[in-house]
Amino acid sequence: MPADGELEDRRQTYPEAYAAAHGAFALIPAAYVFLLDGRRVLLQRRANTGFYDGWWAAAAAGHVEAGESVFATAVRETAEELGVAIAESDLEPLTAMHRTAPTGLPVDQRIDVFFACTRWSGIPALQEDKATELAWFDLDALPDRVVHHERFVLDGLRDGGLPAVMAFGFGADDARGGGT
DSSP: OOTTTTOSOOOOOOOHHHHHHTTTTOEEEEEEEEEEETTTTEEEEEOOSSSTSSEEEEEEEEEEOOTTHHHHHHHHHHHHOOOOBOOOOGGEEEEEEOOOTTTTOOOOOOOEEEEEEOBBOOOOOOOOOTTEEEEEETTTOOSSBBHHHHHHHHHHHHHHHOSSSEEEGGGGGGGGGGOO
């Protein structure tokens, strides 16, 4: 224990007993990057993933890896999926979304952090077999089949007023009155 008037300067972790009693719930974090050129957004058509294949989605997105910040994830995923370089300082936070799916399974418990980015180095091109097409769309003319929770964010971006934090998939508790 620090003496009165002293502050302990190291970060603390939860005790093992507390973690064992409270750590059963998992929340999977992910970063999404919408590259923007004026009012146009770059989207990829998903393929070979088993999740929303054939639907349009953020041009770059992925799960946060252990020990990685959501900002570092956004930079890494953009390089891996599009072959372009972005700087963390060029990421504009749009919203954080706590979402779920109707299954109630732990794998469906997510926290997604969405970013816009208007500066990058290189020419975006598909780098992986998780997508079959890359295309620019005006925010006012998005394709019909955009992944549901991503469409919710893009609509909010287009219309203005995205909340800093929102929920999706929880019914009446959803931010902005919908999203299930």
